[in-house]
Amino acid sequence: MRTKLAWLLRRRTLLLAAALVLAVGAGAAWSLLQATVLTIAVAPRDGTEPELIKAYADALDAGGEGIRFRILSFDDVRESAAALQDGRADLAVVRPDVLLPTNGLTLAILRDQAMIIASPDPGAIRTFPKLSGKRLGIAAHRDADFSLLQTILGYYGLALEADTGGGPARDRAVRLVRVEQEAVAAAFRERRIDAFVSIIAPSAPKALALVGAVRSAARTGRVEFVAVEDDGAVIERFPKLQSVTVPGGLFGGDPKLPADDVKTVGASYRLMARASLSRAVAADVTQQLFEKRTAAARATEAAEYVQAPAYDTTAAATSARIPIHPGAIDYFEREQHGFVDRYGDTLYLLGALAGGLVSVLAWIRQRLAGLRRERIDEIMDRLIDVIGLARGTGDRLELDRLSAEIDALAADTVRYAREREPDPRTMSAVSIAIETARATLQDARRRTGSP
Numbered sequence: 001m002r003t004k005l006a007w008l009l010r011r012r013t014l015l016l017a018a019a020l021v022l023a024v025g026a027g028a029a030w031s032l033l034q035a036t037v038l039t040i041a042v043a044p045r046d047g048t049e050p051e052l053i054k055a056y057a058d059a060l061d062a063g064g065e066g067i068r069f070r071i072l073s074f075d076d077v078r079e080s081a082a083a084l085q086d087g088r089a090d091l092a093v094v095r096p097d098v099l100l101p102t103n104g105l106t107l108a109i110l111r112d113q114a115m116i117i118a119s120p121d122p123g124a125i126r127t128f129p130k131l132s133g134k135r136l137g138i139a140a141h142r143d144a145d146f147s148l149l150q151t152i153l154g155y156y157g158l159a160l161e162a163d164t165g166g167g168p169a170r171d172r173a174v175r176l177v178r179v180e181q182e183a184v185a186a187a188f189r190e191r192r193i194d195a196f197v198s199i200i201a202p203s204a205p206k207a208l209a210l211v212g213a214v215r216s217a218a219r220t221g222r223v224e225f226v227a228v229e230d231d232g233a234v235i236e237r238f239p240k241l242q243s244v245t246v247p248g249g250l251f252g253g254d255p256k257l258p259a260d261d262v263k264t265v266g267a268s269y270r271l272m273a274r275a276s277l278s279r280a281v282a283a284d285v286t287q288q289l290f291e292k293r294t295a296a297a298r299a300t301e302a303a304e305y306v307q308a309p310a311y312d313t314t315a316a317a318t319s320a321r322i323p324i325h326p327g328a329i330d331y332f333e334r335e336q337h338g339f340v341d342r343y344g345d346t347l348y349l350l351g352a353l354a355g356g357l358v359s360v361l362a363w364i365r366q367r368l369a370g371l372r373r374e375r376i377d378e379i380m381d382r383l384i385d386v387i388g389l390a391r392g393t394g395d396r397l398e399l400d401r402l403s404a405e406i407d408a409l410a411a412d413t414v415r416y417a418r419e420r421e422p423d424p425r426t427m428s429a430v431s432i433a434i435e436t437a438r439a440t441l442q443d444a445r446r447r448t449g450s451p
Contacts, residue, residue, distance in 0.1 A: 043079055118211055137196040227262050
């Protein structure tokens with residue numbers, strides 16, 4: 001074993017071990033500093049979200065940030081939510097009223113949508129009951145929007161019926177009529193529709209254009225909006241929806257349109273993270289969403305609508321029906337953790353492992369040094385024995401064997417001297433013992449007449 005482990009005593013070996021420890025530490029530090037790549041599920045393909053997330057991903061790449069996105073595209077928000085639910089994604093664009101993942105927590109609101117139902121005066125359709133028997137125009141819509149409209153109409157005891165191209169809808173029913181956006185004003189003038197509905201971000205340019213088209217069909221230039229007056233009860237009944245207030249004057253100031261705030265309901269497109277995502281990473285993602293908003297807005301105006309979810313207290317945020325990720329709250333409340341806070345435990349563990357490895361190597365070195373010293377003692381003892389044997393024998397073969405053994409012991413001594421810095425007194429004693437053994441052997445040969 002001494003021969004096999006003797007290489008551990010060499011200075012080069014110890015330096016190599018120290019370099020290995022440093023390399024392991026450097027590798028661990030490099031790993032900690034690498035960008036975290038998160039898979040994000042994005043939908044719907046025909047919405048604004050794919051372009052928005054792509055703009056953020058490009059901004060993160062350009063800025064060399066510690067967070068990067070790998071995008072998975074889906075046709076529908078139900079699919080993107082399912083990707084988060086089953087672990088295929090770390091983040092996802094989610095519309096809670098369509099599918100709310102059980103493991104999803106909100107980071108930010110990408111856009112709020114409100115159900116806006118407008119009609120030109122003198123239609124005077126101001127409440128949902130007034131929609132009974134009316135024809136409601138709608139542009140291209142998604143299944144989720146249709147489901148939302150059906151839910152709210154059902155709350156007021158109204159049903160949707162298909163467009164048959166005939167007269168007004170039956171009582172307690174609303175006929176849904178497909179109208180292209182650019183034909184909205186004409187549809188009102190031709191009396192094909194009585195009101196128009198859109199589920200849209202109220203401040204979006206398309207919303208302004210739609211309300212402008214309704215206004216152009218009004219003889220008085222006024223527009224009436226259908227309000228959800230008991231919005232609190234509706235949200236209590238359907239908690240995945242949200243209350244939205246369209247502020248007075250949003251669509252124009254002369255005359256003010258709407259004249260007063262309009263209460264309605266809507267849904268939100270949210271960026272959600274899996275609940276198991278660390279608070280530090282979630283806080284970093286949330287921070288980048290707002291710090292890179294200006295850069296993302298150069299690519300798409302959708303970035304202008306990204307906002308923080310509203311909450312009153314931290315307890316309310318984490319216990320809400322659609323809770324907020326604790327990491328996002330850390331960012332909103334400026335309680336993000338620094339490098340040492342995040343990686344302190346890991347750094348401590350690496351330091352402890354490195355210290356332990358160094359201690360083990362030092363112990364091995366010390367132990368093997370002791371073994372080598374024992375070997376020198378054995379060589380000395382054996383040389384003394386050889387001297388005694390040489391004095392007591394006259395056998396030529398025995399003398400030859402002792403001579404070969406002295407040479408082997410001398411070779412061991414040379415190897416020991418090359419592998420470490422020996423004690424001069426010890427080496428001097430060994431040299432004297434070797435010379436004495438050889439001199440004794442020569443005397444024995446002369447005494448027996450051996451060559």
